[in-house]
Amino acid sequence: MNILLTGGAGFIGRSVAKRLLADGNKVWILDDLSNGREENIEEFKVDLQDFIVGDIKNEGLLEDLFSKIKFDICYHLGASINVQDSIDDPRTTFNNDTLGTFYILEQCRKHNVKVVFMSTCMVYDRCMDEKGITEEHPIKPASPYAGSKIAAENMVLSYYHAYGLPTVVIRPFNTYGPYQKTGGEGGVVAIFIKKKLAGEILSIYGEGTQTRDLLYVDDCADFVVQSGYSDNVNGEIVNAGLGSDISVNDLALMIARDSSRIEHVEHIHPQSEIQKLLCNYDKAKELIGWEPRISLEEGIRRTEDWIKTSHLI
Known part of the structure:
Protein backbone atom coordinates (compact mmCIF):
# COMPACT_ATOMS: atom_id res chain seq x y z
CA MET A 1 0.00 0.00 0.00
CA TYR A 176 9.74 3.16 25.86
CA GLY A 177 12.70 1.57 24.12
CA PRO A 178 15.64 2.23 21.78
CA TYR A 179 15.75 5.63 20.04
CA GLN A 180 13.78 7.36 22.77
CA LYS A 181 15.39 10.59 23.92
CA THR A 182 17.39 10.20 27.12
CA GLY A 183 17.22 13.87 28.17
CA GLY A 184 14.51 16.05 29.68
CA GLU A 185 11.98 15.34 26.93
CA GLY A 186 12.55 11.61 27.00
CA GLY A 187 10.65 8.88 28.80
CA VAL A 188 11.27 7.82 32.36
CA VAL A 189 12.87 4.48 31.41
CA ALA A 190 15.43 6.02 29.04
CA ILE A 191 16.25 8.83 31.47
CA PHE A 192 16.71 6.45 34.40
CA ILE A 193 18.92 4.07 32.40
CA LYS A 194 21.12 6.87 31.13
CA LYS A 195 21.58 8.26 34.64
CA LYS A 196 22.38 4.81 35.99
CA LEU A 197 25.02 4.17 33.32
CA ALA A 198 26.51 7.62 33.88
CA GLY A 199 26.80 6.98 37.62
CA GLU A 200 24.30 9.73 38.44
CA ILE A 201 21.42 9.92 40.91
CA LEU A 202 17.97 8.93 39.62
CA SER A 203 15.51 11.73 40.46
CA ILE A 204 11.84 10.90 41.03
CA TYR A 205 9.17 13.60 40.88
CA GLY A 206 6.89 13.53 43.92
CA GLU A 207 6.50 10.49 46.13
CA GLY A 208 7.12 7.98 43.33
CA THR A 209 4.02 5.97 44.18
CA GLN A 210 2.46 6.86 40.81
CA THR A 211 2.35 3.83 38.52
CA ARG A 212 2.97 3.43 34.81
CA ASP A 213 2.03 0.74 32.31
CA LEU A 214 5.15 0.49 30.17
CA LEU A 215 4.86 -0.72 26.57
CA LEU A 242 1.53 -4.16 28.78
CA GLY A 243 -1.43 -4.89 31.03
CA SER A 244 0.61 -4.52 34.23
CA ASP A 245 1.82 -1.41 36.03
CA ILE A 246 4.82 -0.56 38.18
CA SER A 247 5.39 2.33 40.56
CA VAL A 248 8.06 4.83 39.60
CA ASN A 249 9.84 3.94 42.85
CA ASP A 250 9.99 0.26 41.92
CA LEU A 251 11.01 1.07 38.35
CA ALA A 252 13.92 3.20 39.59
CA LEU A 253 15.04 0.41 41.90
CA MET A 254 14.74 -2.18 39.11
CA ILE A 255 17.03 -0.06 36.92
CA ALA A 256 19.49 1.32 39.51
CA ARG A 257 19.57 -1.80 41.72
CA ASP A 258 20.72 0.51 44.52
CA SER A 259 18.31 2.58 46.62
CA SER A 260 21.08 4.98 47.66
CA ARG A 261 21.22 6.23 44.06
CA ILE A 262 17.58 7.34 44.09
CA GLU A 263 16.25 10.70 45.30
CA HIS A 264 12.83 12.36 45.39
CA VAL A 265 12.36 15.93 44.15
CA GLU A 266 9.43 18.33 44.02
CA HIS A 267 7.01 17.57 41.19
CA ILE A 268 7.15 20.15 38.38
CA HIS A 269 3.55 19.63 37.21
CA PRO A 270 1.63 17.69 39.89
CA GLN A 271 -1.72 18.90 38.56
CA SER A 272 -1.27 16.85 35.38
CA GLU A 273 -0.04 13.69 37.10
CA ILE A 274 -2.13 10.53 36.79
CA GLN A 275 -1.61 8.48 39.93
CA LYS A 276 -2.33 5.06 38.43
CA LEU A 277 -1.96 4.03 34.79
CA LEU A 278 -2.84 0.43 34.06
CA CYS A 279 -4.01 -0.59 30.60
CA ASN A 280 -6.78 -3.01 29.80
CA TYR A 281 -6.08 -4.05 26.20
CA ASP A 282 -8.90 -6.60 25.84
CA LYS A 283 -10.47 -4.60 23.01
CA ALA A 284 -7.26 -4.65 20.93
CA LYS A 285 -6.94 -8.37 21.51
CA GLU A 286 -10.55 -8.95 20.48
CA LEU A 287 -10.64 -6.72 17.41
CA ILE A 288 -7.16 -7.17 15.89
CA GLY A 289 -5.65 -10.05 17.84
CA TRP A 290 -2.97 -7.81 19.33
CA GLU A 291 -1.18 -8.38 22.59
CA PRO A 292 2.29 -7.37 23.84
CA ARG A 293 5.18 -9.80 23.51
CA ILE A 294 8.08 -8.08 25.30
CA SER A 295 8.23 -8.17 29.11
CA LEU A 296 9.32 -5.10 31.08
CA GLU A 297 12.55 -6.82 32.15
CA GLU A 298 13.43 -7.76 28.55
CA GLY A 299 12.48 -4.31 27.26
CA ILE A 300 14.67 -2.58 29.83
CA ARG A 301 17.57 -4.88 28.93
CA ARG A 302 17.21 -4.09 25.22
CA THR A 303 16.94 -0.37 25.91
CA GLU A 304 20.03 -0.39 28.14
CA ASP A 305 22.01 -2.29 25.49
CA TRP A 306 21.00 0.31 22.88
CA ILE A 307 21.99 3.25 25.08
CA LYS A 308 25.37 1.62 25.74
CA THR A 309 26.08 0.86 22.06
CA SER A 310 24.86 4.27 20.93
CA HIS A 311 27.39 5.97 23.23
CA LEU A 312 24.69 8.18 24.76
CA ILE A 313 26.54 8.31 28.10
Whole structure:
Protein backbone atom coordinates (compact mmCIF):
# COMPACT_ATOMS: atom_id res chain seq x y z
CA MET A 1 0.00 0.00 0.00
CA ASN A 2 0.92 3.66 -0.31
CA ILE A 3 1.26 5.03 3.20
CA LEU A 4 1.81 8.51 4.61
CA LEU A 5 3.40 8.53 8.06
CA THR A 6 3.48 11.85 9.89
CA GLY A 7 6.03 12.07 12.70
CA GLY A 8 7.89 9.16 11.16
CA ALA A 9 11.31 10.39 12.29
CA GLY A 10 10.23 10.28 15.92
CA PHE A 11 10.83 7.58 18.47
CA ILE A 12 7.65 5.56 17.86
CA GLY A 13 7.35 6.71 14.24
CA ARG A 14 10.71 5.17 13.43
CA SER A 15 9.59 1.72 14.57
CA VAL A 16 6.28 2.09 12.72
CA ALA A 17 8.11 3.03 9.50
CA LYS A 18 10.46 0.07 9.83
CA ARG A 19 7.55 -2.34 10.30
CA LEU A 20 5.59 -0.85 7.37
CA LEU A 21 8.60 -1.20 5.08
CA ALA A 22 9.23 -4.77 6.24
CA ASP A 23 5.64 -5.55 5.24
CA GLY A 24 6.36 -4.37 1.68
CA ASN A 25 4.51 -1.04 1.77
CA LYS A 26 5.58 2.15 0.04
CA VAL A 27 6.15 4.75 2.74
CA TRP A 28 6.33 8.54 2.67
CA ILE A 29 7.40 10.28 5.90
CA LEU A 30 6.38 13.84 6.75
CA ASP A 31 8.12 15.30 9.80
CA ASP A 32 9.08 18.84 10.84
CA LEU A 33 11.87 17.44 13.08
CA SER A 34 10.66 19.38 16.11
CA ASN A 35 10.62 16.10 18.06
CA GLY A 36 11.99 13.62 15.52
CA ARG A 37 15.56 13.29 14.26
CA GLU A 38 16.67 12.43 10.76
CA GLU A 39 19.34 10.08 12.12
CA ASN A 40 16.54 7.92 13.58
CA ILE A 41 15.62 6.74 10.08
CA GLU A 42 19.11 6.67 8.59
CA GLU A 43 19.31 2.87 8.36
CA PHE A 44 16.24 2.60 6.09
CA LYS A 45 15.96 6.09 4.60
CA VAL A 46 16.97 4.76 1.19
CA ASP A 47 13.94 2.44 1.24
CA LEU A 48 11.47 5.30 1.71
CA GLN A 49 9.60 6.75 -1.24
CA ASP A 50 10.35 10.19 0.19
CA PHE A 51 11.29 11.92 3.42
CA ILE A 52 9.67 15.33 3.54
CA VAL A 53 10.74 17.88 6.13
CA GLY A 54 7.55 19.85 6.55
CA ASP A 55 4.75 20.99 8.84
CA ILE A 56 1.34 19.28 9.05
CA LYS A 57 -0.15 22.78 9.40
CA ASN A 58 1.11 23.69 5.91
CA GLU A 59 -2.11 23.16 3.95
CA GLY A 60 -0.45 23.85 0.61
CA LEU A 61 2.16 21.17 1.23
CA LEU A 62 -0.54 18.67 2.23
CA GLU A 63 -2.74 19.48 -0.77
CA ASP A 64 0.19 19.00 -3.13
CA LEU A 65 1.21 15.72 -1.50
CA PHE A 66 -2.26 14.18 -1.46
CA SER A 67 -3.04 15.27 -5.01
CA LYS A 68 0.16 13.69 -6.37
CA ILE A 69 0.01 10.39 -4.46
CA LYS A 70 -2.95 8.08 -3.92
CA PHE A 71 -2.45 7.10 -0.29
CA ASP A 72 -4.25 4.12 1.21
CA ILE A 73 -3.56 4.93 4.88
CA CYS A 74 -2.32 7.95 6.81
CA TYR A 75 -0.73 7.05 10.13
CA HIS A 76 -0.87 10.37 11.94
CA LEU A 77 1.76 10.39 14.69
CA GLY A 78 3.07 13.94 14.21
CA ALA A 79 2.38 16.01 17.35
CA SER A 80 3.70 18.07 20.22
CA ILE A 81 4.18 15.46 22.93
CA ASN A 82 5.64 17.14 26.01
CA VAL A 83 3.19 17.74 28.88
CA GLN A 84 5.23 20.48 30.55
CA ASP A 85 5.67 22.30 27.22
CA SER A 86 1.90 22.25 26.77
CA ILE A 87 1.42 23.85 30.19
CA ASP A 88 4.03 26.53 29.45
CA ASP A 89 2.91 27.14 25.85
CA PRO A 90 -0.60 25.75 25.21
CA ARG A 91 -0.98 27.55 21.87
CA THR A 92 1.78 25.58 20.14
CA THR A 93 0.43 22.25 21.40
CA PHE A 94 -3.14 23.10 20.37
CA ASN A 95 -2.07 24.25 16.91
CA ASN A 96 0.04 21.15 16.28
CA ASP A 97 -2.14 18.50 17.89
CA THR A 98 -5.66 19.76 17.17
CA LEU A 99 -5.45 22.12 14.24
CA GLY A 100 -2.76 20.04 12.51
CA THR A 101 -4.94 16.94 12.86
CA PHE A 102 -7.85 18.84 11.27
CA TYR A 103 -5.71 19.67 8.22
CA ILE A 104 -4.72 16.00 7.89
CA LEU A 105 -8.36 14.92 8.20
CA GLU A 106 -9.48 17.31 5.49
CA GLN A 107 -7.03 15.88 2.96
CA CYS A 108 -7.91 12.31 3.95
CA ARG A 109 -11.61 13.10 3.54
CA LYS A 110 -11.09 14.59 0.09
CA HIS A 111 -9.03 11.62 -1.08
CA ASN A 112 -10.71 8.85 0.98
CA VAL A 113 -7.62 7.85 2.95
CA LYS A 114 -7.92 5.88 6.19
CA VAL A 115 -6.66 7.76 9.27
CA VAL A 116 -4.92 6.12 12.21
CA PHE A 117 -4.71 8.81 14.87
CA MET A 118 -2.14 8.45 17.62
CA SER A 119 -3.62 9.73 20.86
CA THR A 120 -2.37 9.07 24.38
CA CYS A 121 -3.21 7.41 27.70
CA MET A 122 -2.75 10.85 29.29
CA VAL A 123 -6.36 11.67 28.37
CA TYR A 124 -7.66 9.34 31.11
CA ASP A 125 -8.81 10.19 34.62
CA ARG A 126 -7.18 8.31 37.50
CA CYS A 127 -8.16 4.67 37.83
CA MET A 128 -8.03 2.42 40.88
CA ASP A 129 -9.62 -0.60 39.17
CA GLU A 130 -7.18 -3.51 39.14
CA LYS A 131 -8.72 -4.66 35.84
CA GLY A 132 -7.15 -1.58 34.27
CA ILE A 133 -8.33 1.31 32.15
CA THR A 134 -10.72 0.40 29.35
CA GLU A 135 -11.73 2.66 26.49
CA GLU A 136 -14.96 3.47 28.39
CA HIS A 137 -13.04 4.89 31.35
CA PRO A 138 -13.70 8.59 32.12
CA ILE A 139 -11.36 11.09 30.54
CA LYS A 140 -9.86 14.13 32.25
CA PRO A 141 -7.83 16.72 30.32
CA ALA A 142 -5.35 17.50 33.12
CA SER A 143 -2.99 19.31 30.73
CA PRO A 144 -3.38 21.26 27.47
CA TYR A 145 -1.60 18.30 25.83
CA ALA A 146 -4.39 15.95 26.93
CA GLY A 147 -7.02 18.55 26.05
CA SER A 148 -5.63 19.00 22.55
CA LYS A 149 -5.54 15.25 22.00
CA ILE A 150 -9.14 14.83 23.17
CA ALA A 151 -10.26 17.61 20.81
CA ALA A 152 -8.43 15.93 17.94
CA GLU A 153 -9.88 12.52 18.85
CA ASN A 154 -13.39 13.92 18.61
CA MET A 155 -12.67 15.40 15.19
CA VAL A 156 -11.21 12.11 13.98
CA LEU A 157 -14.30 10.18 15.11
CA SER A 158 -16.63 12.84 13.70
CA TYR A 159 -15.19 12.22 10.23
CA TYR A 160 -16.06 8.54 10.60
CA HIS A 161 -19.64 9.29 11.63
CA ALA A 162 -20.28 12.28 9.36
CA TYR A 163 -18.49 11.17 6.20
CA GLY A 164 -17.99 7.42 6.58
CA LEU A 165 -14.22 7.97 6.47
CA PRO A 166 -12.38 4.99 7.96
CA THR A 167 -10.66 6.35 11.08
CA VAL A 168 -9.40 4.90 14.34
CA VAL A 169 -8.17 6.54 17.55
CA ILE A 170 -5.39 4.63 19.27
CA ARG A 171 -4.25 5.25 22.84
CA PRO A 172 -0.93 3.56 23.57
CA PHE A 173 0.23 3.67 27.17
CA ASN A 174 3.72 4.78 28.22
CA THR A 175 5.99 3.62 25.42
CA TYR A 176 9.74 3.16 25.86
CA GLY A 177 12.70 1.57 24.12
CA PRO A 178 15.64 2.23 21.78
CA TYR A 179 15.75 5.63 20.04
CA GLN A 180 13.78 7.36 22.77
CA LYS A 181 15.39 10.59 23.92
CA THR A 182 17.39 10.20 27.12
CA GLY A 183 17.22 13.87 28.17
CA GLY A 184 14.51 16.05 29.68
CA GLU A 185 11.98 15.34 26.93
CA GLY A 186 12.55 11.61 27.00
CA GLY A 187 10.65 8.88 28.80
CA VAL A 188 11.27 7.82 32.36
CA VAL A 189 12.87 4.48 31.41
CA ALA A 190 15.43 6.02 29.04
CA ILE A 191 16.25 8.83 31.47
CA PHE A 192 16.71 6.45 34.40
CA ILE A 193 18.92 4.07 32.40
CA LYS A 194 21.12 6.87 31.13
CA LYS A 195 21.58 8.26 34.64
CA LYS A 196 22.38 4.81 35.99
CA LEU A 197 25.02 4.17 33.32
CA ALA A 198 26.51 7.62 33.88
CA GLY A 199 26.80 6.98 37.62
CA GLU A 200 24.30 9.73 38.44
CA ILE A 201 21.42 9.92 40.91
CA LEU A 202 17.97 8.93 39.62
CA SER A 203 15.51 11.73 40.46
CA ILE A 204 11.84 10.90 41.03
CA TYR A 205 9.17 13.60 40.88
CA GLY A 206 6.89 13.53 43.92
CA GLU A 207 6.50 10.49 46.13
CA GLY A 208 7.12 7.98 43.33
CA THR A 209 4.02 5.97 44.18
CA GLN A 210 2.46 6.86 40.81
CA THR A 211 2.35 3.83 38.52
CA ARG A 212 2.97 3.43 34.81
CA ASP A 213 2.03 0.74 32.31
CA LEU A 214 5.15 0.49 30.17
CA LEU A 215 4.86 -0.72 26.57
CA TYR A 216 7.95 -1.68 24.57
CA VAL A 217 8.26 0.30 21.35
CA ASP A 218 8.21 -2.69 18.97
CA ASP A 219 4.97 -3.91 20.56
CA CYS A 220 3.56 -0.40 20.22
CA ALA A 221 4.56 -0.21 16.55
CA ASP A 222 2.93 -3.57 15.89
CA PHE A 223 -0.29 -2.26 17.43
CA VAL A 224 -0.17 0.97 15.42
CA VAL A 225 0.41 -0.83 12.12
CA GLN A 226 -2.27 -3.48 12.71
CA SER A 227 -4.79 -0.74 13.52
CA GLY A 228 -4.28 0.58 10.00
CA TYR A 229 -4.53 -2.81 8.33
CA SER A 230 -7.80 -3.86 10.00
CA ASP A 231 -11.30 -2.58 9.27
CA ASN A 232 -12.49 -4.01 12.60
CA VAL A 233 -11.30 -0.92 14.49
CA ASN A 234 -12.78 1.71 12.16
CA GLY A 235 -14.74 4.26 14.19
CA GLU A 236 -13.28 2.90 17.44
CA ILE A 237 -10.99 4.03 20.27
CA VAL A 238 -8.48 1.32 21.17
CA ASN A 239 -5.94 1.03 24.00
CA ALA A 240 -2.59 -0.74 23.99
CA GLY A 241 -0.35 -1.45 26.95
CA LEU A 242 1.53 -4.16 28.78
CA GLY A 243 -1.43 -4.89 31.03
CA SER A 244 0.61 -4.52 34.23
CA ASP A 245 1.82 -1.41 36.03
CA ILE A 246 4.82 -0.56 38.18
CA SER A 247 5.39 2.33 40.56
CA VAL A 248 8.06 4.83 39.60
CA ASN A 249 9.84 3.94 42.85
CA ASP A 250 9.99 0.26 41.92
CA LEU A 251 11.01 1.07 38.35
CA ALA A 252 13.92 3.20 39.59
CA LEU A 253 15.04 0.41 41.90
CA MET A 254 14.74 -2.18 39.11
CA ILE A 255 17.03 -0.06 36.92
CA ALA A 256 19.49 1.32 39.51
CA ARG A 257 19.57 -1.80 41.72
CA ASP A 258 20.72 0.51 44.52
CA SER A 259 18.31 2.58 46.62
CA SER A 260 21.08 4.98 47.66
CA ARG A 261 21.22 6.23 44.06
CA ILE A 262 17.58 7.34 44.09
CA GLU A 263 16.25 10.70 45.30
CA HIS A 264 12.83 12.36 45.39
CA VAL A 265 12.36 15.93 44.15
CA GLU A 266 9.43 18.33 44.02
CA HIS A 267 7.01 17.57 41.19
CA ILE A 268 7.15 20.15 38.38
CA HIS A 269 3.55 19.63 37.21
CA PRO A 270 1.63 17.69 39.89
CA GLN A 271 -1.72 18.90 38.56
CA SER A 272 -1.27 16.85 35.38
CA GLU A 273 -0.04 13.69 37.10
CA ILE A 274 -2.13 10.53 36.79
CA GLN A 275 -1.61 8.48 39.93
CA LYS A 276 -2.33 5.06 38.43
CA LEU A 277 -1.96 4.03 34.79
CA LEU A 278 -2.84 0.43 34.06
CA CYS A 279 -4.01 -0.59 30.60
CA ASN A 280 -6.78 -3.01 29.80
CA TYR A 281 -6.08 -4.05 26.20
CA ASP A 282 -8.90 -6.60 25.84
CA LYS A 283 -10.47 -4.60 23.01
CA ALA A 284 -7.26 -4.65 20.93
CA LYS A 285 -6.94 -8.37 21.51
CA GLU A 286 -10.55 -8.95 20.48
CA LEU A 287 -10.64 -6.72 17.41
CA ILE A 288 -7.16 -7.17 15.89
CA GLY A 289 -5.65 -10.05 17.84
CA TRP A 290 -2.97 -7.81 19.33
CA GLU A 291 -1.18 -8.38 22.59
CA PRO A 292 2.29 -7.37 23.84
CA ARG A 293 5.18 -9.80 23.51
CA ILE A 294 8.08 -8.08 25.30
CA SER A 295 8.23 -8.17 29.11
CA LEU A 296 9.32 -5.10 31.08
CA GLU A 297 12.55 -6.82 32.15
CA GLU A 298 13.43 -7.76 28.55
CA GLY A 299 12.48 -4.31 27.26
CA ILE A 300 14.67 -2.58 29.83
CA ARG A 301 17.57 -4.88 28.93
CA ARG A 302 17.21 -4.09 25.22
CA THR A 303 16.94 -0.37 25.91
CA GLU A 304 20.03 -0.39 28.14
CA ASP A 305 22.01 -2.29 25.49
CA TRP A 306 21.00 0.31 22.88
CA ILE A 307 21.99 3.25 25.08
CA LYS A 308 25.37 1.62 25.74
CA THR A 309 26.08 0.86 22.06
CA SER A 310 24.86 4.27 20.93
CA HIS A 311 27.39 5.97 23.23
CA LEU A 312 24.69 8.18 24.76
CA ILE A 313 26.54 8.31 28.10
